Every structure is written in C-alpha cells, then in structure tokens.
Amino acid sequence: MEKLAKDFVGKAHFPFMYVREAHPGELYGAHQSIEQKFRHARAFREYGVERHILVDSLYGKIHRQYGGVSNMTYVLDHTGHIAFRAEWTVAADVRAVLEEVIEMHETRRAGGRVGLYYREILGMHRTGSNHPFLGGQQAVADMQRALRDG
Amino acid sequence: MVHKAEGNLLQTTDDVSPEFLGRDYNLIIWKQTRAEREYFRNEGPRVGTLAPNFELPSIDGGVVSLESMRGMPVVLELGSMT
Numbered sequence: 001m002e003k004l005a006k007d008f009v010g011k012a013h014f015p016f017m018y019v020r021e022a023h024p025g026e027l028y029g030a031h032q033s034i035e036q037k038f039r040h041a042r043a044f045r046e047y048g049v050e051r052h053i054l055v056d057s058l059y060g061k062i063h064r065q066y067g068g069v070s071n072m073t074y075v076l077d078h079t080g081h082i083a084f085r086a087e088w089t090v091a092a093d094v095r096a097v098l099e100e101v102i103e104m105h106e107t108r109r110a111g112g113r114v115g116l117y118y119r120e121i122l123g124m125h126r127t128g129s130n131h132p133f134l135g136g137q138q139a140v141a142d143m144q145r146a147l148r149d150g
Numbered sequence: 151m152v153h154k155a156e157g158n159l160l161q162t163t164d165d166v167s168p169e170f171l172g173r174d175y176n177l178i179i180w181k182q183t184r185a186e187r188e189y190f191r192n193e194g195p196r197v198g199t200l201a202p203n204f205e206l207p208s209i210d211g212g213v214v215s216l217e218s219m220r221g222m223p224v225v226l227e228l229g230s231m232t
Contacts, residue, residue, distance in 0.1 A: 001227060012223040015214065017206065020175055023232035040231060042209045051227075054206040054214055060175045062204045063228055067194025068175075074201060076224040080216070082197050089227055101223050118197070 004091050004098075005051050012098055016051045018044070019063040022070035025136035034058045077101050088125060201226075 005014040018041040024030040031037040034057070041055045056062050066072065067087070075084040075097045084097040104114045195201055201224075205215040216224070 001225075004225070008225075012225055013219040014225045014227075015216075015219070017226065017228045019228050019230055021230045021232045025232060028231040038207075038209065043231065045209075052214065053209045055209060056206060056228075062202075062206060064175070065194070065202055065204070066226075066228060069193070069228075071227070071229045072194070073228070074195075074224075074226045076201050076216075076219075076226065078221060078223060080201050080220050080224070082195055082199055082201050083223075085194065085197060089229065094225055098223055098225065105223075116198075 001089065001091050001094070002048060002050060004095055007095075008098060011102060014051045015054055016044070016049060017054045017056055017062065019056050019070075020060055025138040025140070027136035031058055075101065078105050086123060088123060090123065090125060093123065 001014070001016075008014070018037065021028050021030060021040070028040055028043075031040070034055075037058060038055055041053050044053055060068065066074065067085075069087040071089050072085065072087050073089040073094055074082055075094060077083045078101075083101050084094070086093060108114055201216060203216045205213050208214050216226075
C-alpha cells in the first residue's frame, strides 16, 4: 500500500486509520489507554508506513461505524461516495479500482457519460502471513489458532 | 475509566456500545466478529453511499476530517500492527 500511495501522490489521499489490535501479543497488546494506542500508531513509522496515520478512539467509535472488521479498505470517489470496500486489503484490488475511479472522473469532466453497475466478488488470499510476528509469540500463536479454528 | 478482563474481552465502565461489536472490542485474543463471519455483507456503510464523516487525531498532530479530503479519491485503510 505504501508503493500505491507513492504512485498516486497528488491524485488520491491515503489515510491509514489505526484501530484495535486484531491479534494482541506481548509486544503490541490490547489497548488499555489512548496514550498506549498512540504509541502503537507511531510505531508504524518504524515499519516504513509514510501515509497519514490517524488514531481511532480507544473503543473504536469510527472503526465500529465502518464495520469493525480487522483490516478493511474503503475507496471513496471524488465526492466521498464509496466505490469499493473490502474486508481485507489487497493493493492490486485497490489500484484497479482507483484507476477506474480516476478515469471515470476524467471522462465526466470531459463531458462523457459514465454508466454505473453493481458488482460483488469474494476475494481470496493466501494465509500464513508472518505479519502478526510484530506482536510477539503470543500474537503468532493467536494467528495460528485463528487459522486453525476459522 | 475502569477496565476489567471478562472472558477474552476488555470491558470498561464507559463508552461501551450495547451493540455486538461494542462488547467485542479491544480483544485480548483474536475473536472473529459477526461481520467477519458474515463476510462483511451487512456491517458498515455500503458501496454507493456517502462515507460517514469523521474527525480523528493524527500522530503528526492536529485533527483530520474525511470531508477535508473531498475533491480527490480517498483510500481509507483500517488496520493494526497484528
């Protein structure tokens, strides 16, 4: 997503909203104060996240308003309407939608007509990512349990 | 603000929504939410609707609103370290 954000500088905003830990571990545990949540959010800079990082309330007011799923992405068009949402973030999906949103916007601006249609897709991705290792061994064990138990 | 562990969830004396996800927040261990079990079909704002505005603090200081980003597409990712 960082590469995507760089590829679209000046063409799209890429806010990252830090929400509750999905697989809390000994390194990044469940939030018990807003100060702790901010510390965790700032740590993203150490992992190369250069996007604008916003911090949700301790009890996830906005996260819950936006569905409450662990790692969602929404793509909004130029007017703030939702063009795409997914409960898992896949940069290639986002890139395709973003290119389409921008192209259709430019078509409209040039006086062209744009037709809308609704579509759904069940996305699939490989599991077994070592991403939760950032949270520590407890987080790894938690992820393994989640994958096993569904 | 008082916290106590109850089951695998952190409970608090304030700001707890009575709805399912409100009781299910700040997990001590991962627990699949109703939204995730239902593959995200029924929770959150839908495609084609206006995204709810929010104002949230930035780690770089200040408060950022979603409305302030109008005029360009927005890729809003929600996530955590783990």
